[in-house]
Amino acid sequence: MSTAVAIQGIKGSFHHIVSQHYFDADVKIIECLSFDSTIEALLKKQCDVAIIALENSIAGSIIPNYALINDHNLQIVGEYYLDIQHHLMALPHQKITDITEVYSHPMALLQCKAFFKNHPHIKLIEDKDTAEVAQRIQSQKLTQVAAIASRLASEIFELEILAESIQTIKTNETRFVVVKRQDAEVSQNDINKASLKFELDHKRGSLAAILNVLSDCKLNLTKIQSLPKIETPWKYAFFVDVTFDNIADFEKAKSIVTLMATDFKILGAYKSASL
Template identity: 60%
Template sequence: MSLKIAIQGVKGSNHHQVALDYFGEDIDLVECLSFDSLVDQLLNKTADKAVMAIENSIAGSIIPNYALVFKNDLAIIGEYYLSIHHNLIVYKGQGLENVEEVHSHPMALLQCKEFLKSYPKIKLVEAVDTAETAERIQKYQLKRIAAIAPKAAAELYGLDIIASEIQTISNNSTRFIIVKTKNPSDESADKELSKTGINKASLRFITDHKRGSLATVLNVMSDCKLNLTKIQSLPVIETPWKYAFFVDVTFTAYEDFSKAKSLLDIMTEEFKVLGEYKNAML
């Protein structure tokens, strides 16, 4: 039976490409037009696993997704880095002179800001997904609207690319995480790898308000030979002016990470492992 993989967006999107690259062709795609809907598909067992963008090398973190992972008790079981290539796509036979509006995901519009500045008369419209706009152009034969989308979307929906590689910075990549619901019988992050294959983890913790609390936690990580690759703070909604820290760490020996977990569980007010998986940057 094929795995049911939920993605944010539709066929031809970057999420779709990651699903194919990570899981292979033999999957059943569950298309979702929001990350909230994506999480619902997991919780309702409509999808087995999901692909979720978490940060971009240019635009930074997709902060609400950190909260979605934590609040819905999802397990991060893997990650994937995708090089992003944006193209201006139109209905067959149309040219740049025909374009009155450009529709795309807000992140894509931001990443193509310099190109779009050259066409101040074109209206920019935020959409739920890059490929969804391309699909809509083909379905309704829209001739005044262009999409910013991957090359795969143009090929899938039979559209023309009138400007290629329009992203401002050529070295543009997005990190995606692979998530699923946790198995209650597992002791931590619903591991799919043996401990020898795990060399990266995502954590969430809250420190007290004492001076140097965060520094002390970071020093413990260093002493346990963990390499901090990401730190992101988010407000704790229930407690004004209190913050939770989401961090990613890499390590060589799982034993070092296991020791760090024991210490951090004691030192912090709240501590949770969001996922243990293989570092995709290696």
């Protein structure tokens, strides 16, 4: 029986590519045009697992997705780093000079901003999903309109690539996480990374004290992200990723941080993906 996977976007999107790489077996794709609807599909048990992007090496963290994982008590069970190559594509037999509008996801437009400075005649318009724009161009036979999407999208929707790898920084990676509903099992032998969330009182040294504990317990801090608490001005939740060689070190740190922080939560303990 194939695994049902909810993704943000449609077939040909970068989330779709991750699903193909992460899972060895065939997967049934549940297409969702927002991160909220992706998580909703998981909560309604329309799928077994969801894949969502968390951060990009150029554009930074996708902060609302941290809140989605936390607020719905989801569990991160894995991660995947994907090399993101953005290609400009349109219906066949057109040139860049023919294109008047480019539609794509805001993150893709941001990552390709410098390219379009050399093409000031093109209007950039934000849209929900990279691959969905490619699909629309094909289905509606839209001329003078281009999409920024993956090479897979150009193949699926029979579009011609007008310019390859147009992202400003050529080394462009996005970290995706694989999430399940709570209490998903991950083999203890595979665990060498964890994602944590905690809150701290707004006083001097409180964050430093936590970070010292992580260091003393031989945990390597790979990510820290703060998120303001809307209902409590000037109070922040911290999202932290740590790696470790020995799970006993992680267990020790966990027991200490539980006593020091408010609303301490393990968002997931899983196997680290190679960069």
